[in-house]
Every structure is written in structure tokens, then in C-alpha cells.
Amino acid sequence: MTDRNVSTTIDFSTLSCPAPLRDYPNIILAHGGGGRLSNELIEHLFLPALGSDSQDALRDSAVFDVEGGRLAFSTDSYVVQPLFFPGGSIGDLAVNGTVNDIAMSGARPLHLSAGFILEEGFPIVKLKRIAEDMGRAARRAGISIITGDTKVVERGHGDGCYINTAGVGVVPPAINIAPDLARPGDVVILSGTIGDHGMAVMSVREGLEFEATIQSDSAPLADMVAKMLAACPGIRVLRDPTRGGLAASLNEIAASSHCGIVIDEASLPINSEVQSACEILGLDPLLVANEGKLVCIAPQQDAEQVLQAMHADPVGARAIPIGRIVDEHAGVVVAKTAIGAKRVVSVPIGEQLPRIC
Numbered sequence: 001m002t003d004r005n006v007s008t009t010i011d012f013s014t015l016s017c018p019a020p021l022r023d024y025p026n027i028i029l030a031h032g033g034g035g036r037l038s039n040e041l042i043e044h045l046f047l048p049a050l051g052s053d054s055q056d057a058l059r060d061s062a063v064f065d066v067e068g069g070r071l072a073f074s075t076d077s078y079v080v081q082p083l084f085f086p087g088g089s090i091g092d093l094a095v096n097g098t099v100n101d102i103a104m105s106g107a108r109p110l111h112l113s114a115g116f117i118l119e120e121g122f123p124i125v126k127l128k129r130i131a132e133d134m135g136r137a138a139r140r141a142g143i144s145i146i147t148g149d150t151k152v153v154e155r156g157h158g159d160g161c162y163i164n165t166a167g168v169g170v171v172p173p174a175i176n177i178a179p180d181l182a183r184p185g186d187v188v189i190l191s192g193t194i195g196d197h198g199m200a201v202m203s204v205r206e207g208l209e210f211e212a213t214i215q216s217d218s219a220p221l222a223d224m225v226a227k228m229l230a231a232c233p234g235i236r237v238l239r240d241p242t243r244g245g246l247a248a249s250l251n252e253i254a255a256s257s258h259c260g261i262v263i264d265e266a267s268l269p270i271n272s273e274v275q276s277a278c279e280i281l282g283l284d285p286l287l288v289a290n291e292g293k294l295v296c297i298a299p300q301q302d303a304e305q306v307l308q309a310m311h312a313d314p315v316g317a318r319a320i321p322i323g324r325i326v327d328e329h330a331g332v333v334v335a336k337t338a339i340g341a342k343r344v345v346s347v348p349i350g351e352q353l354p355r356i357c
Contacts, residue, residue: 029354034243036349059179060101060240063171072107074098075166081355083130083161086200087216091133093291093357094163096218097242099141103222104238104294106177106229107169109141114148114165119158130161141220143167169222174233179256181236184327187303188263189296191224191310192217192318194246195274198288201356203277210273219292224313228296231309237297240290242357244347247286249295250333251347258330263323263345265335286335286345289356297325 030037046052061074078094088096095112102109114134118127138145196217203214221240228235237257241249246268254261270285278285292315298306303321310316333345 030349033349033354034248036347038243059105061105061107063105063107069173070171072102072105072169072171073166074101075164076101077162077164078357079159079162079355080201080357081159082201082204083126085204085216086213087196088200088218088291089130089133090161090163091130092137093216093218094165095134095137095141095143095145096220096291097357098165098167099143099220099222100240100291100294102167102169103220103225104177104240105169105171106175106225106235106238107171108226109143109167109169109220109222111144111146112138112165112167114145114163116148116150117158117162117164118150118152119160120152120155122160127161130163137220141222172229175229177235177238179237179239179253180258182253182257182259182261182297182325183236183299184259184325185300186236186297186325187300187321188250188261188323188325189298189303189306189310190246190269190320190322191221191294191296191316192292193269193271193274194241194290194293195270195278195285195288196293197291198245198283198353198356199274199277202281202353206281208277208280210276212273214271214273214277217290217292219315221292221294221315224310224316225294227309227313228306231305232298232302234302235296235298235306237295239295241293241295242289242291245285245287245289246295247284247333247345248347250345253295253297254333255331257325260326260329260331261323261333262326263333263335266338267320267322269318269320283353288353291357 031041032038061072063070063072076098078090078097080090080093083090098112099109196215200214200216225238237253239249239253250261274285278288296306307319310319334342335345336342
């Protein structure tokens with residue numbers, strides 16, 4: 001029986017839940033989680049204090065003109081715990097993460113710096129393993145680590161090893177990629193399974209055991225991006241869904257482009273072990289960090305060529321279209337569920353899983 005006084009349409013723009021009180025006098029973990037609190041800290045504290053009004057300051061890498069071309073520059077810090085996890089370590093993560101941030105602007109990564117903050121008493125054998133992992137990752141990505149720094153803090157004033165990497169790359173001519181360029185009708189493509197990295201770290205941290213070990217997806221994406229751009233120079237957006245997961249990346253794109261996004265939840269590729277781990281821990285896979293996946297927004301007429309280019313690279317073998325950019329519910333991401341219902345995919349306030357990158 002239908003009540004004629006009840007509307008059958010939904011205004012998704014009114015469905016964002018009110019956030020908890022965010023007027024914090026002190027930093028909390030959520031300020032570093034890549035969600036709303038991180039964005040507020042950047043927009044309302046760092047940008048005014050540092051005198052920057054560049055929109056690139058809100059992205060993973062900044063693109064700027066130099067004599068003869070354009071460069072992309074990015075920096076990131078890594079505090080993952082544990083330092084070693086199935087499929088990787090803080091060493092290769094520090095290389096792949098910054099390489100991927102540069103690649104998401106369409107740039108070809110060239111060089112990285114590496115800064116180490118070590119705690120007094122940290123075993124040299126572990127540091128050697130981390131450094132060797134970084135070297136292998138750099139060679140795999142086709143880049144070089146050309147400068148760095150080391151600092152040591154007193155015992156009890158650190159947590160073993162933190163790493164900062166910064167990198168630079170060259171943006172090819174005529175390539176213009178940014179989250180505000182998405183347009184209605186564009187196709188949303190995901191390069192593979194989600195949640196692998198976050199659940200690999202958490203499975204070790206929480207002592208979870210499954211029939212198969214969950215492996216981190218940490219990997220460089222620059223080679224695949226180059227193939228994608230060769231197939232379709234008009235790709236509009238690239239984003240690696242790290243902190244905040246796929247949900248945070250899609251919401252950033254929706255907000256920047258003033259468009260809506262609709263995804264098919266049933267089509268999302270999720271490994272069964274990751275799904276099980278998320279259910280045990282009460283986590284949403286859409287909010288779990290990835291370190292070797294990307295989201296691509298491409299014009300509809302070019303989507304098939306982009307998919308073929310992704311499938312030609314090992315890290316994109318499971319690439320799949322998961323949704324579209326729409327002109328309804330601007331700034332809001334909506335997921336169609338397996339039972340045909342719809343739900344709003346909101347931006348996380350902070351981070352479900354602290355210190356996974």
C-alpha cells in the first residue's frame with residue numbers, strides 16, 4: 001500500500017549525516033586519516049598559515065610550470081605499524097606511495113628523496129631490510145632515490161622507524177588531469193580489488209588468520225598510467241584511493257567537479273578474505289586504504305580503450321567499470337546495492353584504520 005503523501009524520490013544532497021563536534025583544541029588521530037578532519041586542518045590552518053591558495057595544495061601532487069615544460073611534485077610520510085606485513089614493508093610502501101601520487105597527475109616519475117626518523121635502539125638489521133626494500137621498489141618503478149636525510153630521536157620518543165619521501169616527475173604535453181574535470185556521462189573505472197592493503201596490515205596487527213594470507217597490493221602504477229594515457233590522452237581524473245579508501249576518493253571527485261557519482265556496489269571487486277576480515281572487524285571495504293589501485297574517470301567513448309590498456313598491465317588485470325558521473329545529486333556519491341536500493345557513500349570523518357600507511 002502506497003501513501004500518496006510520501007514522496008518516492010530522494011534528495012541525496014540532504015542526506016549527509018551531521019558530523020560530531022570538530023572544534024578540537026588538540027590533534028587527534030583522525031586529523032591524519034585523510035577524511036574530513038584532515039581536509040579541515042589543511043584548509044583552515046595550514047593553507048592560511050603558509051600563504052597558499054593553490055588548489056593543488058589539496059591534492060596528492062602539485063603540477064607547476066618550469067622552463068620548457070611542467071613538473072609534478074609530491075611528498076608523503078609513512079608511519080605504518082607493523083613495519084613489515086604480507087606483501088610489503090614500510091620501505092617499498094614509501095616508494096610506491098609517492099610514485100603513485102606523482103603518476104595520478106599523469107606525470108612520469110623521475111626522482112625521489114628519502115628522509116628517515118629512527119628511534120634510538122632500532123635494530124640495524126631491520127633498517128637494512130627496509131632500505132633494501134626501498135631500493136628494489138625504486139628499480140621496479142624505474143626511478144632513482146637521489147637525496148635524503150637521517151635523524152635519530154631518543155629511545156621512547158619514536159616508534160622504530162618513520163620515513164618521508166618526496167618526488168618529482170614530468171607531465172607530458174597536453175595532459176591535464178584534475179578532480180574537477182569529471183563530467184556527466186563519464187565512466188568510473190577501478191583498476192582492481194579494494195581493501196587489500198588495509199586488511200593485510202590489520203590481519204597482522206589483530207592476529208587474524210584466514211585460509212589464504214591477505215597480501216598488500218602495494219605496487220607502482222606509473223607504467224600502467226602511461227599506457228592508459230597513450231590510449232586516451234583525454235582521461236579526466238586519476239586518483240589512488242589510499243587513506244579513506246575508495247569512498248574518500250570518489251567524494252573528493254564529486255565535490256571538486258560539482259557532479260554526482262553513482263556506483264554499482266555489487267560490481268566492486270573484493271577478495272573473499274578481505275570481505276571476511278572487514279565483516280569480522282565491522283569495517284566497510286569502501287573506506288579501507290589501498291596502495292596499488294587507482295580510480296580513473298574517462299569519457300564514455302574512450303572507456304573501452306582505457307580498459308584494454310589497463311588489462312595489458314599486470315596491476316590492472318582486474319580493472320572494471322564500477323559507475324558513472326551524473327548530473328543529479330551534485331557532490332554526492334551514491335551506491336546501488338545488491339538488492340536494488342541506494343545508499344549515500346559519505347566521506348569518513350577520520351580513519352577506520354590508523355597507521356596503515
